[in-house]
Amino acid sequence: MMFPIFLVNSVFLLSQLSTDQQQFEILKNQLEQYNFPVIIKLDPRRGSFYGQLNVKTREIWLNPIVFDLQIANPTLIHEAVHAAQVCKGKGKITLLDLDIAPITYAQPFFMNYTDIHRKDLEREAYAVQTQPNRFELVLSLLKKYCK
Numbered sequence: 001m002m003f004p005i006f007l008v009n010s011v012f013l014l015s016q017l018s019t020d021q022q023q024f025e026i027l028k029n030q031l032e033q034y035n036f037p038v039i040i041k042l043d044p045r046r047g048s049f050y051g052q053l054n055v056k057t058r059e060i061w062l063n064p065i066v067f068d069l070q071i072a073n074p075t076l077i078h079e080a081v082h083a084a085q086v087c088k089g090k091g092k093i094t095l096l097d098l099d100i101a102p103i104t105y106a107q108p109f110f111m112n113y114t115d116i117h118r119k120d121l122e123r124e125a126y127a128v129q130t131q132p133n134r135f136e137l138v139l140s141l142l143k144k145y146c147k
């Protein structure tokens, strides 16, 4: 199962530059504690992607290009939402039913999914990814659902 993302928020990048790397490490460590190994590697067999979560193996794959593009954090946050969805469904990816909506300009990134379940899962990941408190929010979601 593939979860490509293409969203860059330049305002976020400017304001968070100093803590970007720390936040990435904290979230990566947290995911690994919950048994989601984060693999930073280009694997052509997996097709074109920035980040993807394998629901079965719980591996989170990040394309190393996300560091060059300065989107490593939003990419990892997006995949971490999917990780929380997997935890909640006890291995089966499930909606968290959050009371937040993604910003309007993120809509093209999930509206073209024809599978309605998949569309809702993506909408939720983009909703978290586009919140001002995305980092704290995703950590609290992991803590809540991944024991």
Ligand SMILES: [Zn+2]
Pocket (backbone or CB within 6 Å): 003, 004, 078, 082, 121, 122, 125
């Ligand atoms: Zn996704």
